[in-house]
Amino acid sequence: MILSIRSSLLRRAAFVAVVFGGLAACQKNDASAGQVAGKLNDAAQVAGQKLDQAASYVGQQVDATKSAAQQNLDSASAPTINIDPNALASTAQANLQSAASATNAQLGKAAALTGQGLESAGRKLQEWSVQSSASSTNAAASSSSGESGDAQKQMDK
Secondary structure, eight states, rough: OOHHHHHHHHHHHHHHHHHHHHHHHHOOOOOHHHHHHHHHHHHHHHHHHHHHHHHHHHHHHHHHHHHHHHHHHHHHHHHOOOOHHHHHHHHHHHHHHHHHHHHHHHHHHHHHHHHOOOOOOOOHHHHHHHHHHHHHHHHHHHHHHHHHHHHHHHOOO
């Protein structure tokens, strides 16, 4: 790409030098051929210098663009993930402690609810037992008084 720019610029510079040389020769009819050649040579040197400066500037810009593009590619392809084992272990430990604390609290609640349920069931069982015992005693008393009444009736006859 740089070579095609240089050759294009070189052709233009040569054309400009020839035109300047022709104009210089036309303006000075009395100038000798040596003077015209000297002026053409000077114009060609100036044009060559300008052409070299332009090519150098273009080359610098191409190099700078190429370097920037390479840096962008390098930074884009570089991994940016950093894993710190100590931080991971600390986070895992904190999570485990939090889970253990929550589990302990839930187990405490479950134990309390189970205790309350067992206590309630025990009271109901005692009440039922007392009622059942009272019913049995009443039934036994009724049955024994009923039997003694029957026995009395039997004897009266």
